[in-house]
Amino acid sequence: MRSVYLDYAASAPLRPEVRDAMVAHLEAGDGNPSSAHAWGRRARAALQGARERIAGTLGASPAEIVFTRGGTEADNLAVFGRAVVCPGAPVVCSAVEHPAVLDAVRALGERGVATHHLPVNGDGETEVATLQPLLPLKPALVSVMWANNETGAVQPMAALAERCLASGVCFHTDAVQAFGRVPVRVDETPVALLSLSAHKLGGPRGVGALFVRRGTPLEPLLRGGGQERGLRPGTEDVTGALGFAVAAELATRERETEAIRLAGLRDRLEAGLRASTPDLVVLAGAAERLPHVCQVALPGAEREVLLLALDLEGVAVSAGSACATGAARPSHVHRAMGVPDEVANGAIRFSLGHSTTADEVEYAITAWRRVVERISAVAA
Numbered sequence: 294m295r296s297v298y299l300d301y302a303a304s305a306p307l308r309p310e311v312r313d314a315m316v317a318h319l320e321a322g323d324g325n326p327s328s329a330h331a332w333g334r335r336a337r338a339a340l341q342g343a344r345e346r347i348a349g350t351l352g353a354s355p356a357e358i359v360f361t362r363g364g365t366e367a368d369n370l371a372v373f374g375r376a377v378v379c380p381g382a383p384v385v386c387s388a389v390e391h392p393a394v395l396d397a398v399r400a401l402g403e404r405g406v407a408t409h410h411l412p413v414n415g416d417g418e419t420e421v422a423t424l425q426p427l428l429p430l431k432p433a434l435v436s437v438m439w440a441n442n443e444t445g446a447v448q449p450m451a452a453l454a455e456r457c458l459a460s461g462v463c464f465h466t467d468a469v470q471a472f473g474r475v476p477v478r479v480d481e482t483p484v485a486l487l488s489l490s491a492h493k494l495g496g497p498r499g500v501g502a503l504f505v506r507r508g509t510p511l512e513p514l515l516r517g518g519g520q521e522r523g524l525r526p527g528t529e530d531v532t533g534a535l536g537f538a539v540a541a542e543l544a545t546r547e548r549e550t551e552a553i554r555l556a557g558l559r560d561r562l563e564a565g566l567r568a569s570t571p572d573l574v575v576l577a578g579a580a581e582r583l584p585h586v587c588q589v590a591l592p593g594a595e596r597e598v599l600l601l602a603l604d605l606e607g608v609a610v611s612a613g614s615a616c617a618t619g620a621a622r623p624s625h626v627h628r629a630m631g632v633p634d635e636v637a638n639g640a641i642r643f644s645l646g647h648s649t650t651a652d653e654v655e656y657a658i659t660a661w662r663r664v665v666e667r668i669s670a671v672a673a
């Protein structure tokens with residue numbers, strides 16, 4: 294049986310160029326980047342090189358990149374780090390954030406912080422006007438993701454960031470899914486904080502970064518050392534940072550051509566799925582979407598049944614968020630979009646990436662047809 298991986302938004306397979314760079318670095322060996330001797334200096338130079346390369350892809354300066362243990366940690370650092378700086382101030386986020394932001398905001402709410410959730414329309418887009426009345430409250434943070442991990446809907450970043458800037462409010466965006474897929478530049482969009490994760494781009498898992506614009510007050514989550522300008526104490530993962538830098542540069546270099554190629558494959562996938570299931574719903578179908586993400590729903594179907602049946606056909610997809618897999622209820626994203634439960638319960642996400650081929654997409658279309666035929670035969 295074939296094995297077709299269409300779950301890049303959960304985690305992209307490690308790119309060979311990344312693996313080669315990481316293996317070469319591990320084999321060469323170095324010390325602790327904080328050590329004064331030659332081994333330490335070698336590690337420090339490698340870490341600084343990775344920092345400069347990642348900063349270059351974003352239009353940031355290297356001192357604005359804080360390495361973390363992934364996107365979740367970067368999001369938590371932004372949310373809790375700002376809440377500590379502005380005690381008593383409210384916190385605002387969109388209703389469709391990844392749990393890494395949403396649960397952090399909820400935890401603040403449980404500790405008495407006022408929290409506000411920006412609504413989205415039926416295509417999962419934040420309406421900029423809903424932010425305006427909250428800005429005079431001087432929130433510690435407004436957090437709206439650059440693009441949604443379930444539907445791929447891209448948010449109106451420039452408008453949101455500019456309104457916050459004009460009101461002197463700190464704006465954070467979780468760009469974990471958007472980075473390397475759509476143009477993400479901090480020299481063009483005035484975000485104060487921005488979260489990244491390496492493994493969505495074919496870099497190593499457990500490696501990420503928070504962009505912290507110069508002059509943005511932030512408190513660390515952890516204590517214990519001066520690494521990462523005191524914002525992320527702990528000995529740095531130099532090999533991971535290097536792998537992240539290689540993945541970020543590759544994704545940035547290939548972004549435009551890959552966006553065209555992947556959007557073409559995604560459109561073919563949607564058309565192929567619809568051919569055997571005409572009532573298929575493409576979630577956020579009218580929004581600007583990431584080129585590699587396609588979340589579809591088969592009304593009346595069970596998400597878990599579809600996922601397992603596709604898995605038996607060798608096709609790996611997910612519900613929308615790896616964290617949501619296994620949960621039988623509609624996701625918070627669908628709730629916020631007003632998607633009816635009988636549609637939301639049958640939603641699955643296909644996501645494509647650097648090694649996805651047209652042939653794999655055709656295979657997935659055929660597998661889908663077989664799966665829905667089997668499900669209809671059982672239901673009949």
Ligand code: PLP
Pocket residue numbers: 302303362363364365366368391393438440441442467469470490491492499500501615
């Ligand atoms: N934010 C978004 C939008 C994501 O999609 C994910 C991962 O699925 C994360 C944050 C968490 O990133 P990580 O897996 O690096 O912790």
